[in-house]
Amino acid sequence: MSALTRARTVEAAASAQPAPSARPSRRQEARRDRRRRFRRDWTLLLLLLPGLLYFLIFHYGALAGYLIAFQDYVPFLGVDGSEWVGLANFAKIFADPAIWQAFANTLQISALQLTFFFPAPIALAIFLHSIQFEFIRKFVQNVVYLPHFISWVIVVALFQQVLGATGILNNWLADGGLGIIDVIGNPAAFKPLVVAQIIWKDCGWGTIIFLAALARVDEQLLEASAIDGAGWWRRLWHVTLPSLRPIILLLFILKLGDILTVGFEQLFLQRDSVGPETAEVLDTFVYFSGVIGGNWGYATAVGLIKGLLAAILVYAANKTAHRLGEQGLFR
Template sequence: MLPGLLYFLVFHYGAMLGNVIAFKDYVPFDGLWGSPWTGVDNFREMFVDSEFWHAVLNTLWISLLQIVFFFPVPLALALLLHSLTWSTVRRFVQSVAYLPHFISWVIVVALFQQVLGDTGMLNGILDGAGLHTVNIIGNPDAFKPLVVAQVIWKDAGWGTIIFLAALAQVDEQQYEAAAIDGAGPWRRFWHVTLPAIRPVIVLLLIMRLGEILSVGFEQMLLQRDAVGPQAAEIIDTFVYYRGIVAGDYGYGAAAGLFKGVIGALLVYAANKVAHRLGEQGVYR
């Protein structure tokens, strides 16, 4: 456990000390402690910045779409894989479904560009058939459904791992008893499978709520120029362009700190709700 623990201590908890620049007019040449204090001026500027709130709204919309459309897909895929009786077929399907997770976002975006871009395969087929071509990649209106589809294609298979582990713990005798009592597949799922894996679903949902303001920096950054910031600007890209590219480090740190505090509050609130519903949640 030591390497993993050191990673989080150095790159996550240790890095939190850098949040102090959110309260400073940070100048790299003056250093962390040499830069002048500004109090909460960066936060005041942020809260009246329409571009920041536009990035927040975009982030929330994309995150909501991912929760509604992506979150159930790994569960459904896990149920389908769990129902397969041929172990060879199950292992093959699992391997194929897991593979996209290990492909970088650079490759994934390039693949989608080759298929759905202005000069991609889809438009080549449409043009060859004499039909009207469409540029899905460069269409701002199609951007949000597109990024959700990319996440589903890339990570749905990987997300099944925890659900498959939970399904493996369900006692097969419960299915047999339910079938003897006349329960069909749907009732067996509702009364046997779902109660057994409900704690895992609640746990993953709480963790996802904690990341509701994080929807994939690299994925968005790679496609931001194609559709424009109006459609693709999220909090992470806003922090990057405002804090790193524009050199306003204190303002960028303030936006990042705001995102972290909101995420922590959402985890705390969701965990309390889980306790009220009788679930264990992330912590007691």
């Protein structure tokens, strides 16, 4: 067989063999991986569906209601029949002294909450974690968790029974011939009282996340620092708190998103005792202006600006966290 014939035979055999299958692209691999994970986790996704529908309908779907911020909205006429006023409701905000008073009260209460309430669960969690006897620790945890499940109606009533003009404290002072101290009706003491109430009610519940984070603190680092002569305070400052820093920063960013939401029910129940000049916040202002006063478009405009400011604060805090080398809430 000549060389030319052998070359043609090899070429024909090579062409007869099936071509190797092309490797799947990166997009195809990702699609297959998603299908595989869906088949594996479909039961978990089904359990997630009710909560997802709740947020889609009552949180994201409700965003369409912000359309009435640009209308002179009348409930009986609906969105289609109400008059469009453009930015008139937003212009009205800057000329209304009542909204600025409510805004100032909101910021003051939020500043007090960030200063005193936000670190309170951290300190309480560290204290609970330091208790050596498990029985005592669980007992204290159950006691401090309990107020979280009490409604604000009962909490406010309890504080009124203790600190009100005819409460236990003033009855005790009257029996001793001393003067009466009306803490509940005192405008100067109202904002610190509001912070004290939320600390008493939710401080214990807020320790749950920090207790879980404390359980992940490296015990070897604590033991090594103790061997090196570090006292309790130095171990706390250089080992424990740096381990809690990511979760503290995450919760702080989330708290900034709620900085203009200081608790509607709590403030609403005590508003009349000190007057709107002291107790009116943005949430109660929206309720009394919109639901009670009928200024639906104006109240919605206030709520829209409040939401935009909260989103800006969260975004700015998240960017700051990234610059400090932390993960933050989102990329």
